[in-house]
Amino acid sequence: MTLERFLILGAILFGIGLYGVLSKKHAIAVLMSLEIMFNGVNVTAVALSRYTVPYTVPDTFVDASRFLLTGHVFTVFIITVAAAEVALGLAIIIAIYRTRQSVLITDAKELSR
Amino acid sequence: MTLTTEPFAIELAFWILSVCTVISAIAVVQIQDLFRSALFLIVTLLGVAGLFILLGAEFLAGVQLMVYVGAISVLIIFAILMTRDLEEGNPSHSFRVPVAIVAIIFILFAYYVITQDTDWNGRLISENLDAEQQKVAATVFFKESIPYLAKMLLTDFVLAFEMVSVLLLAAALGALALVRDR
Numbered sequence A: 001m002t003l004e005r006f007l008i009l010g011a012i013l014f015g016i017g018l019y020g021v022l023s024k025k026h027a028i029a030v031l032m033s034l035e036i037m038f039n040g041v042n043v044t045a046v047a048l049s050r051y052t053v054p055y056t057v058p059d060t061f062v063d064a065s066r067f068l069l070t071g072h073v074f075t076v077f078i079i080t081v082a083a084a085e086v087a088l089g090l091a092i093i094i095a096i097y098r099t100r101q102s103v104l105i106t107d108a109k110e111l112s113r
Numbered sequence B: 001m002t003l004t005t006e007p008f009a010i011e012l013a014f015w016i017l018s019v020c021t022v023i024s025a026i027a028v029v030q031i032q033d034l035f036r037s038a039l040f041l042i043v044t045l046l047g048v049a050g051l052f053i054l055l056g057a058e059f060l061a062g063v064q065l066m067v068y069v070g071a072i073s074v075l076i077i078f079a080i081l082m083t084r085d086l087e088e089g090n091p092s093h094s095f096r097v098p099v100a101i102v103a104i105i106f107i108l109f110a111y112y113v114i115t116q117d118t119d120w121n122g123r124l125i126s127e128n129l130d131a132e133q134q135k136v137a138a139t140v141f142f143k144e145s146i147p148y149l150a151k152m153l154l155t156d157f158v159l160a161f162e163m164v165s166v167l168l169l170a171a172a173l174g175a176l177a178l179v180r181d182r
Helices: A002-023 A027-051 A070-100 B008-030 B034-054 B058-082 B096-117 B131-143 B145-154 B158-179
Strands: none
Touching: A002 A027, A002 B008, A002 B034, A002 B096, A027 A070, A027 B008, A027 B034, A027 B058, A070 B058, A070 B145, A070 B158, B008 B034, B034 B058, B058 B145, B131 B145, B145 B158
16 A cells, blocks of 8 residues: 555646646646646656566666666656746746736637637 | 565655645645745645655655755746736636546546556565565665666666756747847
8 A cells, every 4th residue: 555645646636737737727827737747747656666666677686776766767857847848838928928918828819710 | 764664654754745735736726816826836846855755765855845846936936926916816717617527537537547457566666576686676765866866867868868958958048038128
């Protein structure tokens, strides 16, 4: 029951973030919910890396790092991509706010016509 | 600390951290004042950093504190304060109830798959590695995870590592170009 509870916690965080992303009108609120989704995925990746082994365990076990810390590596990449995404997203929000005086994603709809 | 048994203090820490994390995550999507929900987002990120420490990922907990709590939340709070003169609160779409139902169905489906549908015993470290291998695994997780992580980033994943750094540079330049005063 030790691995499962971390996975369930990650799924709950992902679900809460999913609700926020799909239901909020404010662009910054959508970005914050996206961060919650990223964190749910990170918890899942680190928990799987901590408790499970992949299907092909090498015989010698000299290269323990080759499979024991894969989830950590992916979490590092996810955090980096999330940082880039938030920087770009907030820049776009500020640019839209300057030109249209609005931060609601329902107001930026020129492409839908 | 070993790989299989969990002391009572760790159980207690897990429950406290997870309850705080989930409650503040719900507060982020439910509170009407956007500034307060940003503060609750910081609580959520701190809780996830604590969970990383429980999972033996101290380096990731530090990265989480520096990148998320230190940088991203400050960026978000600045953006909220710069666009705050609109006073629109934190409104939702009209179809927020079906979205909530979809999210709850997703969580229940994930619960079913995790607890009922998957046989974790075949893949667990505690049951698939012998004593010698478990000793190595405990060393990797609890004593010196950072050298192993560095070796992995610069050997097996070096291409992804370089691409992520180029992506970060491009994102920083793009953000500067977007908000530059013309």
